[in-house]
Amino acid sequence: MIGIRRTSALVVxxxxxxxxTAATPTRLVSERASRAPTAPAPTAPAPTATASPAPSxxxxxxxxxxxxxxxxxxxxxxTATVLEHASIGAYVLLSAGPEEDAAPDLWAxxxxxxxxxxxxxxxxxxxxxxxxxxxxxxxILFVDMPVTGxxxxxxxxxPEDGADAILLDRHPGGADVPSLVPSFTAYQPxxxxxAFDAGPDGPVSQLLTATAPDWEPQxxxxxxxxxxxxxxxxxxxxxxxxSEVRYSADRTSDERHAYLIDLAVPGAEPLRLDAxxxxxxxxxxxxxxxxxxxxxxxxxxxxxxxxxYDPDSGQAERIGTGGQEYVNYPSIGERFAAWWxxxxxxxxxxxLELGRAREIVxxxxxxxxxxxxxxxxxxxxxxxxxxxxxxAPEIRYAxxxxxxxxxxxxx
Amino acid sequence: xxxxxxxxxxxxxxxxxxxxxxxxxxxxxxxxxxPMERVxxxxxxxxPQERALSDRKVAAAEAYVASVRAAxxxxxxxxxxxxxxxxxxxxxxxPTTTSTCYVPSGFLPVQARNQLKSxxxxxxxxxxIANYAWAMKSNTNKYSQDTIATWMLTNQxxxxxxxxxxxxxxxxxxSSPRFPANxxxxxxxxxxxxxxxxxxxxxxxxxxxxxxxxKMPLAIPVKPHNKYSDFNLSSWPNPVASPGHWIxxxxxxxxxxxxxxxxxxxxxxxxxxxxGTGTYWDRTSTIANLIAEHTKRIVW
Numbered sequence: 001m002i003g004i005r006r007t008s009a010l011v012v013x014x015x016x017x018x019x020x021t022a023a024t025p026t027r028l029v030s031e032r033a034s035r036a037p038t039a040p041a042p043t044a045p046a047p048t049a050t051a052s053p054a055p056s057x058x059x060x061x062x063x064x065x066x067x068x069x070x071x072x073x074x075x076x077x078x079t080a081t082v083l084e085h086a087s088i089g090a091y092v093l094l095s096a097g098p099e100e101d102a103a104p105d106l107w108a109x110x111x112x113x114x115x116x117x118x119x120x121x122x123x124x125x126x127x128x129x130x131x132x133x134x135x136x137x138x139x140i141l142f143v144d145m146p147v148t149g150x151x152x153x154x155x156x157x158x159p160e161d162g163a164d165a166i167l168l169d170r171h172p173g174g175a176d177v178p179s180l181v182p183s184f185t186a187y188q189p190x191x192x193x194x195a196f197d198a199g200p201d202g203p204v205s206q207l208l209t210a211t212a213p214d215w216e217p218q219x220x221x222x223x224x225x226x227x228x229x230x231x232x233x234x235x236x237x238x239x240x241x242x243s244e245v246r247y248s249a250d251r252t253s254d255e256r257h258a259y260l261i262d263l264a265v266p267g268a269e270p271l272r273l274d275a276x277x278x279x280x281x282x283x284x285x286x287x288x289x290x291x292x293x294x295x296x297x298x299x300x301x302x303x304x305x306x307x308x309y310d311p312d313s314g315q316a317e318r319i320g321t322g323g324q325e326y327v328n329y330p331s332i333g334e335r336f337a338a339w340w341x342x343x344x345x346x347x348x349x350x351x352l353e354l355g356r357a358r359e360i361v362x363x364x365x366x367x368x369x370x371x372x373x374x375x376x377x378x379x380x381x382x383x384x385x386x387x388x389x390x391x392a393p394e395i396r397y398a399x400x401x402x403x404x405x406x407x408x409x410x411x
Numbered sequence: 412x413x414x415x416x417x418x419x420x421x422x423x424x425x426x427x428x429x430x431x432x433x434x435x436x437x438x439x440x441x442x443x444x445x446p447m448e449r450v451x452x453x454x455x456x457x458x459p460q461e462r463a464l465s466d467r468k469v470a471a472a473e474a475y476v477a478s479v480r481a482a483x484x485x486x487x488x489x490x491x492x493x494x495x496x497x498x499x500x501x502x503x504x505x506p507t508t509t510s511t512c513y514v515p516s517g518f519l520p521v522q523a524r525n526q527l528k529s530x531x532x533x534x535x536x537x538x539x540i541a542n543y544a545w546a547m548k549s550n551t552n553k554y555s556q557d558t559i560a561t562w563m564l565t566n567q568x569x570x571x572x573x574x575x576x577x578x579x580x581x582x583x584x585x586s587s588p589r590f591p592a593n594x595x596x597x598x599x600x601x602x603x604x605x606x607x608x609x610x611x612x613x614x615x616x617x618x619x620x621x622x623x624x625x626k627m628p629l630a631i632p633v634k635p636h637n638k639y640s641d642f643n644l645s646s647w648p649n650p651v652a653s654p655g656h657w658i659x660x661x662x663x664x665x666x667x668x669x670x671x672x673x674x675x676x677x678x679x680x681x682x683x684x685x686x687g688t689g690t691y692w693d694r695t696s697t698i699a700n701l702i703a704e705h706t707k708r709i710v711w
Contacts, residue, residue, distance in 0.1 A: 080639070081639075082639075083639065084650065101638065101652045102652070103638065103650075129650065129652070131651075147651075148652075179683055181648075250549075250550040252550055297690060298689065298692070299679075299687050299688070301645055301646055301648060301687045301689075301691070302645050302646075302689075302690075302692065303645060303692065328645060329648065342694065365671060372641045372642075386641055393641055
């Protein structure tokens, strides 16, 4: 059985208390390379891998990489109010709130045995929810939008621990400008995002970046929204990948491509990476570039399969996703990629360093248990776990091995 | 040669359609809903006539599924869990049930449409289904969403309820070239008839009967991505406080073998209104949960 560590959560006392709006996590050192968090010390030895996994007394099959992990869980008393979750390596980010229909506040859990969810940002507008979270280490991005159905999102940035939130972008208003929630990425000290804005010839789709310390938005690519849309940026150092969707004249079909651009070269032309016209949700880290392709004819948001780009040959090859035939919403960390799996009975990741899928856990179909919406940031994997018995879902998380290591290093 | 099980299934369909429904005029949903108590999801209870229609359609769907099973079709999914090719989608307009694939499936040729107002997901479904029924070209519409909204009383209520959506679909498709003989649109309250604790198996059977039997899409109301739910439509990546949403189910993949394999294919219309526009698929078990989180009804 995977070791489970439960963190306590004294959250009732801080909800709704104005004094708790300030960010309070321990400040990390300033250089990004040294900010990569280390795994908390597991309190029990990791179980030994077995060639033929047998179900544990609780009926779960721990597989391959799962034998190297210590899994922690955030108490369900808190996660019952959680709307969204994301990993940024240093923290598990959560949006939550006491409101019936809204989750307006940003919370963070510092991985470890004694961690408690901490309120990082209290939303003064209680009829809004944080519908998208992300970032890199202690650089945090999130989107809030009204739950009332009105058009209008805000993209916020917390540059580092203890800093005030900066309103980085917002929907410009106007019914003709698409109200789709921005997609975004971060790799310190840079963030990038896509958004729609008003333009002189009609709404435009933009790819923007901002860099510390001034965080001034810069438009990198812009398209007329009637012709094309820019989506799903992913940044690693100066290299940025993104997806461009170009529509047919009657908008009944589209081509979607993955592009790579070098932000260190002013005016650099984006390099198209795929030949299929189906590439979307590209991701980049030190080991390479992957993207998702849905089957022809389906929307880019649909389930798909993953491809990996070979920079030497310029070709892309499909990569394995363990027991998942189809996946969606892939995310990437320092070494591993994660995804939403079509089959919630299984959890696995792709190891870009070793070039293969790594299974973590599998549940019997009869158990009703499962995993939904896994997300990886830096070296921290987070997911929702449900027990099949109607209990509130748990938020679980685990550190993955760092590059160059096949097991977690002892403290 | 046509496989025997397909011949049996087609014969069964013809017989079942004849026996299933009374003429639309007699069995059609109420045109103007009277003020009645609301049920879960905010909709009125079905009238006795509407319930009678849904009972007949359920019986017909179950008979269709049984006929396929009797012909040996029900074993195919267990024999093979991997398709040997792309699903067989007939873009020429003649819907098919795939018989050569190891995993049985069936699809209808539909084209997604953007809903034109936040409250027009129901009329957008009506437009998609009307375009299919009237065999319209991919870039033309048989009726405007405003016209269909009038038939569905969408502007009157600020949303579209299942009985009124069924009435609107009846007006939008009756006399069309793909309108089945002795067919009538109706709302159905989903129930766990098999007693297995969920409505996934019933939903898959109903979609199979509608798509491959009657060759008509279905209209499905869901909570697309509800706060705190573990389930969401692929077309709705972000959580929303939605009062509910209509999608068009146009295909299925696999008989019901449990929650893992069966899928439902659907068109969504919600770009700019919280979701996306296009064609998608999700697990039948996921869509069944999203129905259960909403009105627990479908229109077929």
